[in-house]
Amino acid sequence: MFAEALTRLPSQPKPTSVEEHHARQERLAAQFRQDDLLVLASPPHAVHSNDVEYPYRTSSDLIYLTGWTEAESVFVMRYENNGWVSALFVQPKDTLKEIWEGRRPGVEGATADYAVHEAYNNHEIEDRLDVWLNDARRVFHRGGINPELDRLVETAVRRRDRARQHFGTGPVAVEDPSSLLAELRLRKSSSEIEQMVFASKVASIAHELAMRHSREGVTEYQLQSIIEGFFSYAGASGWSYPSIVGCGENATILHYTTNQDVCGDDEVILIDAGAEFRGYASDITRSWPISGRFTDSQREIYQIVLDAQLAAIDACQVGNLYTDPHDAARTVLAEGLIRLGVISQSLDEALDPETGDLRKWYMHNTSHWIGLDVHDAGVYKPGGTPRVLEPGMCLTIEPGLYFGAWRPDVDCPERYANIGIRIEDDVLITTDGPVVLTADCPKSIDDIENIVGQDLA
Numbered sequence: 001m002f003a004e005a006l007t008r009l010p011s012q013p014k015p016t017s018v019e020e021h022h023a024r025q026e027r028l029a030a031q032f033r034q035d036d037l038l039v040l041a042s043p044p045h046a047v048h049s050n051d052v053e054y055p056y057r058t059s060s061d062l063i064y065l066t067g068w069t070e071a072e073s074v075f076v077m078r079y080e081n082n083g084w085v086s087a088l089f090v091q092p093k094d095t096l097k098e099i100w101e102g103r104r105p106g107v108e109g110a111t112a113d114y115a116v117h118e119a120y121n122n123h124e125i126e127d128r129l130d131v132w133l134n135d136a137r138r139v140f141h142r143g144g145i146n147p148e149l150d151r152l153v154e155t156a157v158r159r160r161d162r163a164r165q166h167f168g169t170g171p172v173a174v175e176d177p178s179s180l181l182a183e184l185r186l187r188k189s190s191s192e193i194e195q196m197v198f199a200s201k202v203a204s205i206a207h208e209l210a211m212r213h214s215r216e217g218v219t220e221y222q223l224q225s226i227i228e229g230f231f232s233y234a235g236a237s238g239w240s241y242p243s244i245v246g247c248g249e250n251a252t253i254l255h256y257t258t259n260q261d262v263c264g265d266d267e268v269i270l271i272d273a274g275a276e277f278r279g280y281a282s283d284i285t286r287s288w289p290i291s292g293r294f295t296d297s298q299r300e301i302y303q304i305v306l307d308a309q310l311a312a313i314d315a316c317q318v319g320n321l322y323t324d325p326h327d328a329a330r331t332v333l334a335e336g337l338i339r340l341g342v343i344s345q346s347l348d349e350a351l352d353p354e355t356g357d358l359r360k361w362y363m364h365n366t367s368h369w370i371g372l373d374v375h376d377a378g379v380y381k382p383g384g385t386p387r388v389l390e391p392g393m394c395l396t397i398e399p400g401l402y403f404g405a406w407r408p409d410v411d412c413p414e415r416y417a418n419i420g421i422r423i424e425d426d427v428l429i430t431t432d433g434p435v436v437l438t439a440d441c442p443k444s445i446d447d448i449e450n451i452v453g454q455d456l457a
Protein backbone atom coordinates (compact mmCIF):
# COMPACT_ATOMS: atom_id res chain seq x y z
CA MET A 1 0.00 0.00 0.00
CA PHE A 2 2.69 2.50 1.00
CA ALA A 3 5.11 1.52 -1.77
CA GLU A 4 2.57 2.36 -4.46
CA ALA A 5 1.63 5.63 -2.80
CA LEU A 6 5.29 6.56 -2.55
CA THR A 7 5.63 6.58 -6.33
CA ARG A 8 3.43 9.69 -6.34
CA LEU A 9 5.81 11.60 -4.12
CA PRO A 10 8.54 13.73 -5.75
CA SER A 11 12.11 13.19 -4.60
CA GLN A 12 13.19 15.03 -1.48
CA PRO A 13 14.32 18.64 -1.97
CA LYS A 14 17.89 19.65 -1.17
CA PRO A 15 18.39 20.69 2.45
CA THR A 16 18.80 24.41 3.10
CA SER A 17 22.40 25.36 2.32
CA VAL A 18 25.10 26.48 4.73
CA GLU A 19 25.28 29.74 2.74
CA GLU A 20 21.59 30.42 3.33
CA HIS A 21 21.94 29.78 7.07
CA HIS A 22 24.87 32.25 7.15
CA ALA A 23 22.76 34.80 5.26
CA ARG A 24 19.95 34.40 7.82
CA GLN A 25 22.43 35.02 10.63
CA GLU A 26 23.66 38.15 8.86
CA ARG A 27 20.11 39.45 8.38
CA LEU A 28 19.54 39.01 12.10
CA ALA A 29 22.86 40.60 13.03
CA ALA A 30 22.10 43.60 10.81
CA GLN A 31 19.58 44.56 13.49
CA PHE A 32 22.11 44.27 16.31
CA ARG A 33 24.57 46.81 17.67
CA GLN A 34 28.20 45.80 17.75
CA ASP A 35 28.14 45.43 21.52
CA ASP A 36 25.20 43.00 21.44
CA LEU A 37 25.57 39.30 22.18
CA LEU A 38 23.08 36.64 21.04
CA VAL A 39 22.75 33.44 23.08
CA LEU A 40 20.28 30.76 21.94
CA ALA A 41 19.92 27.48 23.79
CA SER A 42 18.53 24.16 22.69
CA PRO A 43 15.72 22.99 24.97
CA PRO A 44 16.44 20.13 27.40
CA HIS A 45 15.22 16.58 26.76
CA ALA A 46 11.69 15.84 28.04
CA VAL A 47 11.14 12.72 30.13
CA HIS A 48 8.49 10.28 28.93
CA SER A 49 8.87 7.74 31.72
CA ASN A 50 11.60 6.23 33.82
CA ASP A 51 14.81 6.22 31.74
CA VAL A 52 12.88 7.03 28.57
CA GLU A 53 12.83 10.40 26.86
CA TYR A 54 10.52 11.77 24.18
CA PRO A 55 12.06 11.94 20.72
CA TYR A 56 14.17 15.09 20.72
CA ARG A 57 13.06 18.22 18.83
CA THR A 58 15.24 21.30 19.14
CA SER A 59 14.03 24.88 18.94
CA SER A 60 12.82 26.18 15.60
CA ASP A 61 14.98 29.30 15.96
CA LEU A 62 18.10 27.12 16.14
CA ILE A 63 17.04 25.15 13.09
CA TYR A 64 16.32 28.40 11.26
CA LEU A 65 19.72 29.92 11.97
CA THR A 66 21.95 26.84 11.75
CA GLY A 67 20.14 23.67 10.69
CA TRP A 68 21.67 22.11 13.82
CA THR A 69 19.24 19.74 15.58
CA GLU A 70 21.25 18.16 18.43
CA ALA A 71 20.43 18.58 22.10
CA GLU A 72 22.68 20.21 24.70
CA SER A 73 23.83 22.91 22.31
CA VAL A 74 24.11 26.66 22.56
CA PHE A 75 24.44 29.09 19.65
CA VAL A 76 26.19 32.42 20.19
CA MET A 77 26.77 35.43 17.93
CA ARG A 78 29.21 38.16 18.87
CA TYR A 79 30.94 41.01 17.05
CA GLU A 80 34.71 40.71 16.85
CA ASN A 81 37.39 42.21 14.60
CA ASN A 82 35.02 43.98 12.20
CA GLY A 83 32.53 41.16 11.78
CA TRP A 84 29.90 38.93 13.34
CA VAL A 85 31.17 35.57 14.52
CA SER A 86 28.84 32.64 15.09
CA ALA A 87 29.76 29.87 17.50
CA LEU A 88 28.10 26.62 18.44
CA PHE A 89 28.68 24.76 21.69
CA VAL A 90 28.00 21.07 21.10
CA GLN A 91 28.27 17.67 22.70
CA PRO A 92 31.87 16.55 22.16
CA LYS A 93 32.68 13.32 20.43
CA ASP A 94 32.70 10.50 22.98
CA THR A 95 32.98 6.92 21.77
CA LEU A 96 31.34 5.37 24.82
CA LYS A 97 28.36 7.75 24.68
CA GLU A 98 28.11 7.32 20.92
CA ILE A 99 27.94 3.51 21.30
CA TRP A 100 24.84 3.98 23.46
CA GLU A 101 23.18 7.10 22.08
CA GLY A 102 24.29 7.43 18.48
CA ARG A 103 26.94 9.22 16.48
CA ARG A 104 27.72 12.85 17.21
CA PRO A 105 29.06 15.38 14.71
CA GLY A 106 31.09 16.92 17.53
CA VAL A 107 33.10 20.11 17.25
CA GLU A 108 34.71 19.14 13.95
CA GLY A 109 31.42 18.13 12.35
CA ALA A 110 29.76 21.36 13.45
CA THR A 111 32.27 23.63 11.73
CA ALA A 112 32.66 21.36 8.69
CA ASP A 113 28.96 20.97 7.84
CA TYR A 114 27.04 23.79 9.51
CA ALA A 115 26.89 27.54 9.27
CA VAL A 116 29.12 28.40 12.21
CA HIS A 117 32.54 30.02 12.27
CA GLU A 118 33.56 28.34 15.50
CA ALA A 119 32.50 25.30 17.49
CA TYR A 120 33.37 24.32 21.06
CA ASN A 121 32.81 21.53 23.52
CA ASN A 122 29.64 22.49 25.42
CA HIS A 123 31.56 22.22 28.73
CA GLU A 124 33.28 25.47 27.75
CA ILE A 125 30.11 27.55 27.56
CA GLU A 126 30.35 29.04 31.04
CA ASP A 127 33.96 30.22 30.73
CA ARG A 128 33.64 31.58 27.22
CA LEU A 129 30.35 33.31 27.87
CA ASP A 130 31.95 34.97 30.85
CA VAL A 131 34.63 36.51 28.65
CA TRP A 132 32.31 37.54 25.83
CA LEU A 133 29.90 39.15 28.25
CA ASN A 134 32.66 41.55 29.29
CA ASP A 135 32.35 43.33 25.97
CA ALA A 136 28.56 43.12 25.65
CA ARG A 137 26.11 45.83 26.64
CA ARG A 138 22.97 43.99 25.63
CA VAL A 139 22.42 40.23 25.71
CA PHE A 140 19.76 38.77 23.43
CA HIS A 141 18.58 35.70 25.26
CA ARG A 142 15.17 34.09 25.48
CA GLY A 143 14.49 32.86 28.97
CA GLY A 144 12.35 29.84 29.76
CA ILE A 145 13.71 27.49 27.11
CA ASN A 146 16.61 26.02 29.00
CA PRO A 147 16.71 26.70 32.76
CA GLU A 148 20.40 25.79 32.94
CA LEU A 149 21.37 28.44 30.41
CA ASP A 150 18.96 30.94 32.00
CA ARG A 151 20.87 30.51 35.25
CA LEU A 152 24.20 30.82 33.50
CA VAL A 153 23.31 34.06 31.72
CA GLU A 154 21.73 35.53 34.82
CA THR A 155 24.74 34.68 37.01
CA ALA A 156 27.20 35.95 34.44
CA VAL A 157 25.35 39.24 34.07
CA ARG A 158 25.01 39.68 37.83
CA ARG A 159 28.70 39.00 38.33
CA ARG A 160 29.32 42.21 36.43
CA ASP A 161 27.28 44.41 38.73
CA ARG A 162 30.40 45.88 40.32
CA ALA A 163 32.13 46.49 37.00
CA ARG A 164 29.03 48.23 35.72
CA GLN A 165 28.92 50.48 38.77
CA HIS A 166 32.63 51.24 38.82
CA PHE A 167 33.58 51.40 35.17
CA GLY A 168 30.28 51.50 33.29
CA THR A 169 31.19 48.32 31.41
CA GLY A 170 29.33 45.04 31.06
CA PRO A 171 25.80 44.16 30.00
CA VAL A 172 22.96 46.38 31.13
CA ALA A 173 20.05 44.62 29.48
CA VAL A 174 18.84 41.14 28.64
CA GLU A 175 16.35 41.18 25.77
CA ASP A 176 14.28 38.50 24.07
CA PRO A 177 15.36 38.03 20.41
CA SER A 178 12.16 36.14 19.53
CA SER A 179 10.41 39.02 17.83
CA LEU A 180 13.44 39.76 15.60
CA LEU A 181 13.64 36.10 14.60
CA ALA A 182 9.89 35.84 14.12
CA GLU A 183 9.94 38.72 11.67
CA LEU A 184 12.58 36.92 9.58
CA ARG A 185 10.84 33.55 9.78
CA LEU A 186 7.52 35.02 8.67
CA ARG A 187 8.68 35.34 5.04
CA LYS A 188 9.74 31.97 3.67
CA SER A 189 12.65 31.55 1.25
CA SER A 190 12.40 29.30 -1.79
CA SER A 191 14.37 26.61 0.06
CA GLU A 192 11.93 26.75 2.98
CA ILE A 193 9.00 26.54 0.59
CA GLU A 194 10.54 23.44 -1.02
CA GLN A 195 10.68 21.72 2.39
CA MET A 196 7.09 22.77 3.13
CA VAL A 197 5.86 21.53 -0.26
CA PHE A 198 7.39 18.14 0.48
CA ALA A 199 5.85 17.98 3.98
CA SER A 200 2.51 18.98 2.43
CA LYS A 201 2.67 16.34 -0.28
CA VAL A 202 3.49 13.61 2.25
CA ALA A 203 0.51 14.64 4.40
CA SER A 204 -1.80 14.92 1.39
CA ILE A 205 -1.10 11.34 0.32
CA ALA A 206 -1.40 10.12 3.92
CA HIS A 207 -4.90 11.62 4.19
CA GLU A 208 -5.89 10.02 0.91
CA LEU A 209 -4.69 6.62 2.15
CA ALA A 210 -6.82 7.03 5.27
CA MET A 211 -9.81 7.90 3.08
CA ARG A 212 -9.23 4.78 1.02
CA HIS A 213 -9.17 2.66 4.18
CA SER A 214 -12.30 4.10 5.73
CA ARG A 215 -15.19 1.71 6.18
CA GLU A 216 -17.71 0.82 8.88
CA GLY A 217 -15.92 -0.64 11.89
CA VAL A 218 -12.52 0.89 11.21
CA THR A 219 -11.13 2.51 14.35
CA GLU A 220 -9.81 6.01 14.78
CA TYR A 221 -6.41 4.62 15.83
CA GLN A 222 -6.20 2.43 12.73
CA LEU A 223 -6.68 5.46 10.49
CA GLN A 224 -4.16 7.34 12.64
CA SER A 225 -1.64 4.52 12.17
CA ILE A 226 -2.04 4.64 8.39
CA ILE A 227 -1.47 8.37 8.34
CA GLU A 228 1.48 8.40 10.71
CA GLY A 229 2.90 5.20 9.20
CA PHE A 230 3.00 6.87 5.82
CA PHE A 231 4.68 9.96 7.29
CA SER A 232 7.57 7.76 8.41
CA TYR A 233 7.57 5.59 5.29
CA ALA A 234 7.86 8.71 3.13
CA GLY A 235 10.87 10.03 5.04
CA ALA A 236 9.18 12.66 7.19
CA SER A 237 10.47 12.82 10.76
CA GLY A 238 6.93 12.20 12.02
CA TRP A 239 3.93 14.35 12.83
CA SER A 240 4.12 18.12 13.24
CA TYR A 241 1.48 17.95 16.03
CA PRO A 242 -0.42 15.01 17.55
CA SER A 243 -2.96 13.70 15.04
CA ILE A 244 -6.62 14.48 15.63
CA VAL A 245 -8.75 11.55 14.42
CA GLY A 246 -12.37 11.81 15.53
CA CYS A 247 -15.54 10.26 14.18
CA GLY A 248 -19.12 11.09 15.10
CA GLU A 249 -19.35 13.39 18.10
CA ASN A 250 -15.55 13.28 18.49
CA ALA A 251 -15.36 15.28 15.25
CA THR A 252 -16.97 18.17 17.11
CA ILE A 253 -14.09 18.37 19.61
CA LEU A 254 -11.56 20.73 18.09
CA HIS A 255 -8.38 19.15 19.46
CA TYR A 256 -9.58 15.58 20.14
CA THR A 257 -6.54 13.30 20.31
CA THR A 258 -7.87 10.24 22.19
CA ASN A 259 -8.40 8.45 18.85
CA GLN A 260 -9.83 5.25 20.39
CA ASP A 261 -13.37 4.91 19.01
CA VAL A 262 -14.87 2.62 16.37
CA CYS A 263 -16.31 4.45 13.35
CA GLY A 264 -19.95 3.95 12.42
CA ASP A 265 -21.30 3.88 8.87
CA ASP A 266 -23.46 6.98 9.39
CA GLU A 267 -20.68 9.09 10.89
CA VAL A 268 -18.36 11.75 9.54
CA ILE A 269 -14.71 11.44 10.49
CA LEU A 270 -12.53 14.51 10.92
CA ILE A 271 -8.78 14.01 10.60
CA ASP A 272 -6.41 16.89 11.33
CA ALA A 273 -2.88 15.57 10.79
CA GLY A 274 0.34 16.95 9.35
CA ALA A 275 3.84 15.70 8.67
CA GLU A 276 7.09 17.36 9.70
CA PHE A 277 9.98 17.32 7.24
CA ARG A 278 13.38 18.78 8.16
CA GLY A 279 11.61 20.72 10.87
CA TYR A 280 8.94 22.17 8.55
CA ALA A 281 5.27 21.51 9.27
CA SER A 282 2.27 20.70 7.19
CA ASP A 283 -1.22 20.94 8.66
CA ILE A 284 -4.19 19.37 6.87
CA THR A 285 -7.74 18.67 7.93
CA ARG A 286 -10.19 16.64 5.91
CA SER A 287 -13.63 15.38 6.90
CA TRP A 288 -15.49 12.59 5.12
CA PRO A 289 -18.37 10.16 5.57
CA ILE A 290 -17.23 6.72 6.70
CA SER A 291 -19.78 5.17 4.31
CA GLY A 292 -18.23 6.93 1.31
CA ARG A 293 -21.45 8.84 0.61
CA PHE A 294 -22.50 12.07 2.31
CA THR A 295 -26.03 12.04 3.73
CA ASP A 296 -28.08 15.10 2.76
CA SER A 297 -27.44 16.78 6.11
CA GLN A 298 -23.71 15.99 6.03
CA ARG A 299 -23.50 17.28 2.46
CA GLU A 300 -25.25 20.55 3.35
CA ILE A 301 -22.73 21.32 6.06
CA TYR A 302 -19.72 20.12 4.07
CA GLN A 303 -20.63 22.33 1.11
CA ILE A 304 -20.94 25.43 3.28
CA VAL A 305 -17.55 24.80 4.91
CA LEU A 306 -15.98 24.11 1.51
CA ASP A 307 -17.43 27.32 0.05
CA ALA A 308 -16.16 29.24 3.07
CA GLN A 309 -12.71 27.70 2.70
CA LEU A 310 -12.51 28.56 -1.01
CA ALA A 311 -13.63 32.13 -0.33
CA ALA A 312 -10.96 32.43 2.38
CA ILE A 313 -8.27 31.06 0.07
CA ASP A 314 -9.33 33.62 -2.56
CA ALA A 315 -8.73 36.33 0.02
CA CYS A 316 -5.08 35.23 0.44
CA GLN A 317 -3.78 38.01 -1.80
CA VAL A 318 -0.73 40.22 -1.48
CA GLY A 319 -1.88 43.48 0.08
CA ASN A 320 -4.91 41.99 1.84
CA LEU A 321 -5.04 41.96 5.60
CA TYR A 322 -4.27 38.82 7.58
CA THR A 323 -7.86 39.00 8.85
CA ASP A 324 -9.48 39.12 5.37
CA PRO A 325 -9.57 35.32 4.89
CA HIS A 326 -11.20 34.92 8.32
CA ASP A 327 -13.80 37.57 7.50
CA ALA A 328 -14.51 35.91 4.14
CA ALA A 329 -14.92 32.49 5.74
CA ARG A 330 -17.16 33.76 8.51
CA THR A 331 -19.44 35.55 6.06
CA VAL A 332 -19.96 32.43 3.91
CA LEU A 333 -20.50 30.23 6.98
CA ALA A 334 -23.06 32.62 8.45
CA GLU A 335 -24.90 33.01 5.14
CA GLY A 336 -25.04 29.23 4.80
CA LEU A 337 -26.37 28.64 8.30
CA ILE A 338 -29.00 31.36 7.84
CA ARG A 339 -30.05 29.65 4.59
CA LEU A 340 -30.38 26.30 6.38
CA GLY A 341 -32.41 27.87 9.18
CA VAL A 342 -29.79 27.05 11.83
CA ILE A 343 -29.31 30.76 12.52
CA SER A 344 -32.32 33.03 12.65
CA GLN A 345 -30.41 36.31 13.07
CA SER A 346 -29.57 38.74 10.24
CA LEU A 347 -26.12 38.36 8.64
CA ASP A 348 -24.73 41.32 10.59
CA GLU A 349 -26.18 40.01 13.83
CA ALA A 350 -24.87 36.49 13.18
CA LEU A 351 -21.35 37.82 12.61
CA ASP A 352 -21.24 39.91 15.78
CA PRO A 353 -18.23 38.56 17.72
CA GLU A 354 -20.00 38.98 21.08
CA THR A 355 -23.63 38.15 20.43
CA GLY A 356 -23.72 36.51 16.99
CA ASP A 357 -24.87 32.91 16.73
CA LEU A 358 -22.09 31.91 14.31
CA ARG A 359 -19.64 31.53 17.17
CA LYS A 360 -21.80 28.72 18.62
CA TRP A 361 -20.88 26.53 15.65
CA TYR A 362 -17.60 28.15 14.56
CA MET A 363 -15.52 29.11 17.56
CA HIS A 364 -11.94 29.33 16.29
CA ASN A 365 -9.82 31.40 13.94
CA THR A 366 -9.47 30.57 10.25
CA SER A 367 -5.69 30.90 10.03
CA HIS A 368 -2.34 30.73 11.71
CA TRP A 369 1.14 31.14 10.27
CA ILE A 370 2.84 27.86 9.43
CA GLY A 371 6.52 27.06 8.96
CA LEU A 372 9.06 25.52 11.31
CA ASP A 373 6.38 25.61 13.99
CA VAL A 374 2.92 24.47 13.01
CA HIS A 375 1.65 27.60 14.74
CA ASP A 376 4.56 29.55 13.40
CA ALA A 377 6.36 32.59 14.71
CA GLY A 378 5.12 36.00 13.58
CA VAL A 379 3.04 38.77 15.11
CA TYR A 380 -0.50 38.75 13.70
CA LYS A 381 -1.41 42.31 14.59
CA PRO A 382 1.73 44.44 14.96
CA GLY A 383 0.78 47.48 17.02
CA GLY A 384 -2.81 46.23 17.08
CA THR A 385 -3.29 46.45 13.28
CA PRO A 386 -3.73 43.25 11.24
CA ARG A 387 -0.64 42.35 9.23
CA VAL A 388 -0.70 43.01 5.46
CA LEU A 389 -0.05 39.78 3.53
CA GLU A 390 3.26 39.67 1.65
CA PRO A 391 4.83 37.19 -0.78
CA GLY A 392 6.46 34.31 1.08
CA MET A 393 4.09 34.29 4.02
CA CYS A 394 2.41 30.93 4.67
CA LEU A 395 -0.80 30.47 6.57
CA THR A 396 -3.46 27.82 7.08
CA ILE A 397 -7.05 28.23 5.97
CA GLU A 398 -9.22 26.07 8.21
CA PRO A 399 -12.87 26.98 8.65
CA GLY A 400 -15.21 24.46 10.25
CA LEU A 401 -18.67 23.86 11.68
CA TYR A 402 -19.19 21.71 14.76
CA PHE A 403 -22.61 20.48 15.87
CA GLY A 404 -21.85 18.74 19.13
CA ALA A 405 -25.17 17.29 20.31
CA TRP A 406 -23.43 16.49 23.62
CA ARG A 407 -22.82 20.19 24.39
CA PRO A 408 -24.89 21.60 27.23
CA ASP A 409 -24.22 25.20 26.12
CA VAL A 410 -26.17 25.07 22.82
CA ASP A 411 -29.37 23.71 21.40
CA CYS A 412 -27.99 21.54 18.62
CA PRO A 413 -30.26 21.16 15.57
CA GLU A 414 -31.35 17.50 15.39
CA ARG A 415 -30.70 17.34 11.64
CA TYR A 416 -27.00 18.14 12.10
CA ALA A 417 -26.40 16.35 15.39
CA ASN A 418 -22.75 15.34 15.84
CA ILE A 419 -21.59 16.49 12.42
CA GLY A 420 -18.16 18.06 12.68
CA ILE A 421 -16.54 19.36 9.51
CA ARG A 422 -13.24 21.20 9.17
CA ILE A 423 -11.34 21.66 5.91
CA GLU A 424 -7.78 22.89 6.26
CA ASP A 425 -5.10 23.68 3.68
CA ASP A 426 -1.73 25.41 3.83
CA VAL A 427 -1.41 28.45 1.59
CA LEU A 428 1.61 30.36 0.31
CA ILE A 429 1.12 34.03 -0.54
CA THR A 430 2.59 34.98 -3.92
CA THR A 431 2.30 37.90 -6.34
CA ASP A 432 0.43 35.52 -8.66
CA GLY A 433 -2.19 34.75 -6.03
CA PRO A 434 -2.54 32.04 -3.40
CA VAL A 435 -0.70 28.75 -3.89
CA VAL A 436 -2.29 25.86 -1.99
CA LEU A 437 0.65 23.72 -0.85
CA THR A 438 -1.70 20.90 0.16
CA ALA A 439 -3.70 20.93 -3.10
CA ASP A 440 -2.99 17.21 -3.74
CA CYS A 441 -5.27 16.23 -0.87
CA PRO A 442 -8.78 15.32 -2.12
CA LYS A 443 -11.36 17.91 -1.11
CA SER A 444 -14.37 18.19 -3.44
CA ILE A 445 -17.47 16.15 -2.60
CA ASP A 446 -17.10 14.17 -5.83
CA ASP A 447 -13.43 13.36 -5.24
CA ILE A 448 -14.07 12.28 -1.68
CA GLU A 449 -17.03 10.07 -2.62
CA ASN A 450 -14.95 8.46 -5.37
CA ILE A 451 -12.04 7.73 -3.05
CA VAL A 452 -13.42 6.80 0.38
CA GLY A 453 -13.39 3.02 0.85
CA GLN A 454 -11.69 2.39 -2.50
CA ASP A 455 -8.55 0.32 -3.07
CA LEU A 456 -8.45 -1.33 0.32
CA ALA A 457 -5.21 -3.25 0.59
Ligand code: GLY
Nearest residue numbers: 241272283368398
Ligand atom coordinates in the same frame (compact mmCIF):
# COMPACT_ATOMS: atom_id res chain seq x y z
N1 GLY B 1 -3.70 21.11 14.06
C1 GLY B 1 -3.85 22.24 14.83
C2 GLY B 1 -4.38 23.33 14.02
O1 GLY B 1 -4.99 23.10 13.01
O2 GLY B 1 -4.14 24.46 14.29
Ligand code: MN
Nearest residue numbers: 283396398424
Ligand atom coordinates in the same frame (compact mmCIF):
# COMPACT_ATOMS: atom_id res chain seq x y z
MN1 MN C 1 -4.02 24.54 11.70
Ligand code: MN
Nearest residue numbers: 272283284424
Ligand atom coordinates in the same frame (compact mmCIF):
# COMPACT_ATOMS: atom_id res chain seq x y z
MN1 MN D 1 -4.77 21.39 11.78
